[in-house]
Structures are given as structure tokens and as C-alpha cells.
Amino acid sequence: MEDKELVKKYLEFDDEEALQILIKRYLQPIYNFVHSSIRDPEQAEDITQDVFIKAWAHLKSFDDSKNFKVWIYTIAKHSVYDFLRKKKSIPFSFLEKENEVYEVVDVEPLPDKILRDADSGKKLDAALVKLPVNYRELVILYYQNGFNFREIAEILKTSVNTVKSRHLRAVGMLKKILKKKDFE
Amino acid sequence: MKTTLQKDFTQLQMQKVPNGLFEKILHQIEMKKRKHALLSFIFSSMVFVATFVTMVPVFLVLHSAMSQSGSYQYFSLVFSNFGEVMSSWQDFALSFLESLPVFTIAIFLAIVFFLLASVHYISRDVKVLFFRHHF
Numbered sequence: 122m123e124d125k126e127l128v129k130k131y132l133e134f135d136d137e138e139a140l141q142i143l144i145k146r147y148l149q150p151i152y153n154f155v156h157s158s159i160r161d162p163e164q165a166e167d168i169t170q171d172v173f174i175k176a177w178a179h180l181k182s183f184d185d186s187k188n189f190k191v192w193i194y195t196i197a198k199h200s201v202y203d204f205l206r207k208k209k210s211i212p213f214s215f216l217e218k219e220n221e222v223y224e225v226v227d228v229e230p231l232p233d234k235i236l237r238d239a240d241s242g243k244k245l246d247a248a249l250v251k252l253p254v255n256y257r258e259l260v261i262l263y264y265q266n267g268f269n270f271r272e273i274a275e276i277l278k279t280s281v282n283t284v285k286s287r288h289l290r291a292v293g294m295l296k297k298i299l300k301k302k303d304f305e
Numbered sequence: 306m307k308t309t310l311q312k313d314f315t316q317l318q319m320q321k322v323p324n325g326l327f328e329k330i331l332h333q334i335e336m337k338k339r340k341h342a343l344l345s346f347i348f349s350s351m352v353f354v355a356t357f358v359t360m361v362p363v364f365l366v367l368h369s370a371m372s373q374s375g376s377y378q379y380f381s382l383v384f385s386n387f388g389e390v391m392s393s394w395q396d397f398a399l400s401f402l403e404s405l406p407v408f409t410i411a412i413f414l415a416i417v418f419f420l421l422a423s424v425h426y427i428s429r430d431v432k433v434l435f436f437r438h439h440f
Contacts, residue, residue: 144330149322156320166323173330174337245314264314 124189128180144173147190150266151197157261158201158254168204172197188272195276198258205254248298256291263288338433346430353423356416367413370406379404 122142130139151172156165175196183192249257255277262268262276270288274281371377379401382390390397 140334141331144327148327148330149319152322152326153320162320162323165320166326169322169326170330170333174333177334178337 125185128183128185128189132180140177143189147193148173151193154194154197154258154261154266155201157249157265158258159204160250164204168197168200172200175200188275191268191272191275194262194266194268195278198276201254201258244299245295248295251298252291252294256287256294259284259287260291260295342430342433345426346434349423349426349430352419353427356420356423360413360416360420363409363413363416367406367409370409374404374406376401376404376406 122139124143124146127139127143130136131143148169152165152169155168155172156162159165159168172193176193179196183189249260252260259273259277262273263270268276270281270284274284277284379397382397
């Protein structure tokens with residue numbers, strides 16, 4: 122059953138099961154997204170809980186002409202930013218890196234040699250940690266959650282062109298990090 | 306490029322959702338629902354009591370206003386002299402409407418509306434607070 126139908130069933134018929142299916146469907150990806158952004162399992166658990174409670178509380182205001190997945194990820198992004206703002210880590214990683222000028226990189230796949238290793242997942246994970254949070258979440262949304270640039274722009278409340286240029290920078294930075302000796 | 310990178314990202318392990326997180330979320334939602342229902346129940350009960358208490362004197366005022374305005378007399382004509390009323394029903398309807406104490410009726414109907422609305426919300430909140438299947 123589609124997300125919109127589940128939302129409708131819950132709102133119109135107070136169908137608890139529909140709500141449970143929705144939460145089950147998005148629990149793993151949202152937890153993963155939050156965890157990838159803040160890298161703290163305990164805080165990620167609290168924030169994920171907060172995301173679903175906020176989503177439930179605002180379910181009536183969900184516009185069913187929009188994509189539910191995009192909507193719930195937008196809530197998740199806001200919750201992550203709120204947390205990072207409280208921790209005061211946003212200006213450090215978000216704004217400073219945003220204004221830095223990166224060389225335009227070619228968009229070939231990440232270094233194959235590195236990724237062919239058995240523990241390449243771990244290496245990629247470690248490299249992701251070194252990315253500023255706004256690049257990291259973009260990469261996670263695009264490659265792991267399967268959103269397109271337009272949807273990411275909607276989630277991050279920015280333009281598609283900004284998303285595209287951030288994506289190029291993010292991939293470039295990721296490649297640089299992975300090519301460094303520490304990661305080989 | 307996306308396909309290749311996506312493959313790379315599949316090697317990233319999904320973080321395991323902590324045990325009991327799903328239940329915690331449902332429990333939190335249930336608690337919030339119950340809190341909301343309790344507040345609504347208290348407010349609706351106050352509205353119910355207030356409107357119920359107010360309804361009696363307002364009804365008496367309405368009854369007295371109807372008697373004084375002659376609305377009852379007009380109304381009784383429908384039963385006592387139906388043929389006459391039907392022959393000049395337009396004049397009768399106008400006179401009857403003019404005789405009605407509109408302001409008092411509006412107040413009375415508003416009180417009835419709030420009373421019924423409070424009953425509706427009380428029954429809904431009681432279901433959430435006492436009869437609902439909990440997570």
C-alpha cells in the first residue's frame with residue numbers, strides 16, 4: 122500500500138495499523154540518515170524518535186499532492202540541524218566549508234582500487250565522516266536513499282543547481298579523502 | 306556514475322536500529338494522544354457543564370420572549386385553523402417570522418450547538434482515554 126493511502130487511512134479512519142506500517146517502513150532509512158549525519162547512536166535514537174513524533178503531530182498538514190518520503194526526510198533534516206545547531210557544530214562545518222572554493226572535479230567513480238577492498242564499506246564510511254554535514258547528507262540522500270536532485274533540493278530547501286554543484290564538490294572531496302594515504 | 310557510486314554505497318553497512326525503538330515511538334505517540342485527549346476532555350467537560358447550566362435560564366428567557374411576542378399564538382393557529390393559514394400562508398409566514406425573538410433564539414441555538422459539540426468531543430476523548438487498544 123502506498124504511503125499516501127496509509128496516511129489517508131490513519132487520518133480518516135484512525136487506523137493505527139496504517140500508522141505502524143508507515144513508521145516501520147521509514148524507521149530504518151530515517152535512523153540511518155540521522156546516524157550518518159550526526160554519528161552518535163544515542164542521539165540518533167532520540168532524534169529519530171523525535172522525527173516520527175513530529176511527523177505524527179503534523180500528519181494532518183501533510184499535503185497529499187507531495188511525496189511523503191520527501192516530507193519525512195525534510196522533517197529529519199530539520200531535526201538533525203536543530204540538534205547540530207544546539208551543539209553549535211553547524212557554522213563550523215556547514216558555513217565555512219560552503220564558502221570554500223573547490224576545484225571542479227571529474228565525476229568518475231570513486232577509486233576502484235580502494236573500494237574493491239574487502240573493508241571498502243568501512244573506508245567509505247570513515248571518509249564520509251570527514252565530509253561537512255551538508256555534503257554528507259546530500260551524498261547519503263542521493264546514493265543511499267535514491268532521491269534525485271529535485272527531491273534533494275526540496276528536502277534541503279535549496280535550488281537544484283546548488284544541489285548539483287554541492288554534489289560535484291562532495292564527490293570530489295570524497296575522492297580526495299579516499300586517495301589520501303591514511304585510507305589506502 | 307550514480308550506478309557505480311550506488312554500488313559503492315551498498316557496501317556501507319546500514320546502521321542497526323536500536324532494539325525497542327519502534328515500540329518507544331509508538332509509546333510516545335500514545336502518550337501524546339492520551340495527554341491531548343485528557344486536556345480536551347477537561348476542556349470539553351467544562352464547556353458541557355457551562356452550557357448545560359446556562360441552557361436552563363436561556364430556555365426560560367426564550368419561552369417568556371416567545372409568549373410575549375405572540376409567536377405561540379401564531380404557531381397554534383396552524384393546528385386550530387389550518388385552512389385559513391394555508392390560504393394566506395405567505396402573510397402568515399411573514400407575521401410568524403416577524404414575531405420570533407430572533408436574538409434569543411440565536412443565543413439558545415448557539416448554546417445547544419456548543420453543548421452537542423462538547424458531548425461529541427467528550428465521547429471521542431473517553432474512547433481514547435478508556436476504551437482504546439493501546440500499543
